[in-house]
Amino acid sequence: MLISYLVPVVLVVLLIAASIRILPEYKRGVVFFLGRYQSVKGPGLFIIIPGIQKMDVVDLRTITMDVPEQDVISQDNVTVKVNAVLYFRVVDPEKAIIQVEDFSQATSQLAQTTLRSVLGKHDLDEMLSERDKLNDDIQEILDTQTEAWGIKVANVEIKHVDLDESMIRAIARQAEAERERRAKVIHAEGELQASKKLVEAANVMQENSAALQLRYLQTMSDMSTKNASTIVFPLPMDIMEAFKDMKAKNTPAKNADNGNKDDTDKDSA
Numbered sequence: 474m475l476i477s478y479l480v481p482v483v484l485v486v487l488l489i490a491a492s493i494r495i496l497p498e499y500k501r502g503v504v505f506f507l508g509r510y511q512s513v514k515g516p517g518l519f520i521i522i523p524g525i526q527k528m529d530v531v532d533l534r535t536i537t538m539d540v541p542e543q544d545v546i547s548q549d550n551v552t553v554k555v556n557a558v559l560y561f562r563v564v565d566p567e568k569a570i571i572q573v574e575d576f577s578q579a580t581s582q583l584a585q586t587t588l589r590s591v592l593g594k595h596d597l598d599e600m601l602s603e604r605d606k607l608n609d610d611i612q613e614i615l616d617t618q619t620e621a622w623g624i625k626v627a628n629v630e631i632k633h634v635d636l637d638e639s640m641i642r643a644i645a646r647q648a649e650a651e652r653e654r655r656a657k658v659i660h661a662e663g664e665l666q667a668s669k670k671l672v673e674a675a676n677v678m679q680e681n682s683a684a685l686q687l688r689y690l691q692t693m694s695d696m697s698t699k700n701a702s703t704i705v706f707p708l709p710m711d712i713m714e715a716f717k718d719m720k721a722k723n724t725p726a727k728n729a730d731n732g733n734k735d736d737t738d739k740d741s742a
Contacts (some may be wrong), residue, residue, distance in 0.1 A: 502530050502531075503567055504526055506526050507525060510571060511565055529570050533562060538580070538584070540588055541660060548596050551596075553636055555634050557611075557629055558629075560629070564623055568623030574641065580619055584615060592609050606633060608629050
């Protein structure tokens with residue numbers, strides 16, 4: 474008699490234990506009643522009737538997914554290998570279970586095809602220098618297409634753009650040529666600025682003799698270093714001016730003598 478009472482009690486206890494479900498805060502349960510969608514349960518404690526109700530559990534946390542390396546042909550016909558990382562999460566558990574068989578696999582395949590499609594529309598230089606823009610373009614396309622699956626693509630990051638050795642050498646030569654060009658331009662600009670300053674300094678010295686004399690004294694000071702082997706005997710600037718005056722006086726006299734000589738020769742003729 475005791476066993477006949479215990480058996481139903483044990484069955485009831487096992488049925489209750491099988492019916493109780495507990496989900497944490499970051500998970501939801503999509504419940505089906507006889508195969509038809511009923512509701513989304515969780516988080517917390519609730520009861521599922523075994524055999525009549527079925528529950529699929531969905532994680533709402535952000536999922537990090539590596540996009541496998543893809544062979545991409547850029548718009549300028551350069552073959553590169555590109556891989557990326559994808560961040561997404563489920564925002565609608567009902568759509569994630571009903572609208573697609575495996576939302577994680579579907580998102581991975583869509584990310585691979587979108588990565589090849591978007592990068593194939595850009596040049597190699599854009600792939601290397603405008604990653605932020607490319608990341609935003611890929612993320613926007615993926616987010617639009619996965620919205621029907623209840624998926625939110627939060628971010629896409631291109632990790633590596635691998636080139637072959639010949640292309641790396643070509644880029645290195647291009648970068649070296651660009652650096653040489655910039656160096657020559659900077660040198661030419663420096664020469665132009667220096668020439669302008671020299672012209673300004675010459676004009677100042679021409680207008681002010683004191684400035685010329687100060688420059689003369691500075692030059693003498695620079696030449697009279699400790700280890701200098703050249704002996705310089707400085708002359709006052711007034712003496713140089715006197716020589717200039719003497720030259721100016723002698724020049725008209727010579728011109729006058731030459732004129733008289735020419736007149737004498739004419740008279741003799």
